[in-house]
Amino acid sequence: MPCYKHYWEFKLEQEKINNLILHLKKAYPNPEIELDYTSPLELLVATILSAQCTDKRVNIVTKTLFNKHRTLKDYFTVNQSVLENEIKSTGFFRQKARSIVNCCLYIQNNHGGKVPKTMTELTSLPGVGRKTASVVLANGYGIPAIAVDTHVIRISNRLGLVNTKNPEKIEFALMKQLPEKHWGFFSNAVILHGRRICKARKPLCNNCIIKDLCNYFKNGGLVQ
């Protein structure tokens, strides 16, 4: 005999997801990441630089950097200390410079000089994790992927879509709940929503277009 309770729970969850997408699409019809780039390679470099740094700062740095380094070879042949100096203001510059140089060399040697297009290949690159790989897949190639950053972690929990702070668990839970065609849209829209409305310390719930779907709002701000 079918379990009607689970069936209705499933239907309600589906309805919530559909409404969520609908409302987010109204507020953020065409959400784009705020990093400047013109190619998958530039996006990869900018995303590596964006760790623990604002997109605004990264864009200032890459404006000069991308003019100077136009090809993969430009990055893996540059003296690492020169690159460190060029990206210094983004923080963790030694580690980031090492990642960029090694990453570009690896792409040259193993992927014929082209930034790869799969999660497995991207996460095999030195210094590239699932979040960076998802940003490149979704925004550089239009391939469905969910980048889980601090905003996606916070908002997915507040909405009640997940109950964990583990980025990988959140990514897989969201992939299970959301239709694949909305993956890239969802993470870009939620990141913008986190920056503008659903702020970490003081979320602007009264101005929020998805408050009716939010557990945090329904519980009077009692879930993080």
Ligand code: SF4
């Ligand atoms: S209602 Fe508040 S907590 Fe919920 S998503 Fe909107 S801003 Fe964030």
